[in-house]
Amino acid sequence: MASPLRMPPADQALYDPEVQTLAPDALRRLQEERVRRQITRVFEQPIPLFKRHLEASGIRDPRDVQTLEDLARIPTLNKNHLRESEAALPPFGDYRGSPPDSWVRIGQTTGSSGRPTLIVWTEHDLAVDYAASARARWRWGLRPGMKFAQAHPYGLYAGGWHMCHGVEAMGCLNIPCGPPATQAHMELIVRLWKRLKPDMFRLFGNAGVKYYEAAEGLGVDPARDLNFKRAGDHPSSQFDAVSAGxxxxxxxxxxxxxxxxxxxxxxxxVVDVVDRRTGAPVGNHERGNLIVTILEKDNFLLRYDLEDLVTVNLDPCSCGETHRRLYYDGRVSDAVPVLVGGGARVREMLPIDAALLLYDFPELVKPSVEYQLVRPKEPTPSLKIRVECASGDAALVARLQKAVTDAFRDRLGVAADVEMLARGALPRFDYKAARVVSA
Ligand SMILES: [Zn+2]
Incomplete structure (x- = not known):
């Protein structure tokens, strides 16, 4: 199959070895050169929101930002800055890096934390994104000519369109299934997979579970008949990609x-991971807010706080890649504060923290771990968590409740108030699960 992206030989381990194994000094020089170019654009084009922000931070000339340290001193911007810009100059605001007639796609953020903002792409921006995702999917083993099944939603959620066009640009056969809808839709998709036997599946969240159950309901063995091993089986699969904004x-x-x-x-x-209370960079294997400065796009973001929480891994990697690694832990809006140390400190718990712990209890795993964290109005000394358990044996359920409570105390250092529920008591989700509710 022809591919508009440059494709290396299929047996090559890395998609772009020259870039992916750049020595740290050379990588830094490249980043700084590109940072300087973006800052120059902010002043010369200009890009008014970013220019005002730099000037308010005491930067009056592009030459004031030469190094990554200079960049890191610029205060962060967040969704509110973009919202205010769009409200003052509707509909697109004054932070776009290219003129409207150059835009070929629009997307909208999910708006999970307030009014959604608009994202635009030029042809060049899309090409940058597709090449970046080819690099990511190459690591998963995707190669030109493979059949790739995915269940992304479409519409204004641009992730689905990007997934489609990105794998097609790699020369793969894209099988766009959509999120599981009705029983009839799921059965249609299962029958299609049986005919096509996709080489790779990418089914986020509960989509994998629902399609898996639909296949079993039709008497189809997912592994044997469809080549489908359940994706998202273990919560650590969340770390296979940073699914931030x-x-x-x-x-x-x-x-x-x-x-x-x-x-x-x-x-x-350029990625910085910072403690959002102090703005200081976090250390190796610590959790903080994900701050990005986009380097190669026409429409870019500067020192932008995605309001996602990640853990940084600065250790050298055995695969030979030199670019740093991140674990994607979750959204800031999903963090549940718990008082620890006799009320002296606040620890933030995310759904992934609970999921990784609960997965160690086989009785809670089949067919999926279902749980819910409850966010109190004010931080309390214990984390309220609801967990589904299939067993009707009251003594076993009581033992599990105690064991889970002990595990939260011993492994995560927080007191937990664990409520055990029957299977099916908590809501199910087609796509991204909402694991946190307000008290
Ligand atoms: Zn690696």
Whole structure:
């Protein structure tokens, strides 16, 4: 199959070895050169929102930002800045890096934290994103000519369109199934897979579980008849890719065989991980807010806080790639504060923290771990969590409740108030699960 992207030989381990194994000094020089170019554009084009922001931070000339340290001193921008810009100058605001007649696609953020903002792409921006995602999918073993089944939603959620066009640009056969809808839709898709036997599946969240159950309902053995091993089986599969905002899609990478975080595309994005209370960079293996500066796009973001929480891994990797790795932990809006140390400190718990712990209890795993964290109005000394359990044996359920409570205390250092529920008591989700509810 022909591919508009440059494709290396299929047996080559890395998609772009020259870039992916750049020595740290050379990578830094490349980043700084690209940062200087973007800052110059902010002043010369100009890009008014970013120019005002730099001037308010005491930067009056592009030459004031030469190094990554200079960049890191610029205060962060967030969704509110973009919302205010769009409200003042509707509908697109004054932070776009290219004129409207150059845009070929629009997307909208999910709006999970307030009014959605608009994202635009030029042809060049799309090409950058597709090449970045080819690098990420190459690590997963996707190669030109393969059949690739995925269940992304479409519409204004640009992730689905990007997934489609990105794998097609690699020369793969894209099988766009859509999220599981009705029983009839799921059965139609299962029958299609039986005929096509896809080489790779990418089914996020509960989509994999639902299609898997639909296949079993039809008497189809998913592994044997469809080549379908359930994706998302273990919560750590969340770390295979950094699925943060659409604004930085593709550049946040994917995990290599070592599976200790996703390798970033650091030639395309400068990533800082900071403690959001102090703004200081976090240390190796610590969790913080994900801040991005996009380097190679016409429409880019500067020191932008995606309001996602990641854990940084600065260890050298055995695969030979030099770009740093991140674990994607979850959204800031999903963090549940718990008082620890006798009320002296607040610890933030995310759904992934609970999921990784609950997965160690086989009785809670089949066919999927279902749980819910409850966010109190004010931080309390214990984390309220609801967990589904299939067993009707009251003594076993009581033992599990105690064991889960002990595990939260011993492994995560937080007191937990664990409520055991019958199977089916908690809501199910087609796509991204909402695991946190407000009290
Ligand atoms: Zn690696």
């Amino acid at each position: 659409l604004e930085a899609l593709g550049m946040l990478g994917s995990a290599c065989a070592e599976k200790k975080g996703a390798h970033l595309c650091e030639d395309l994005v």
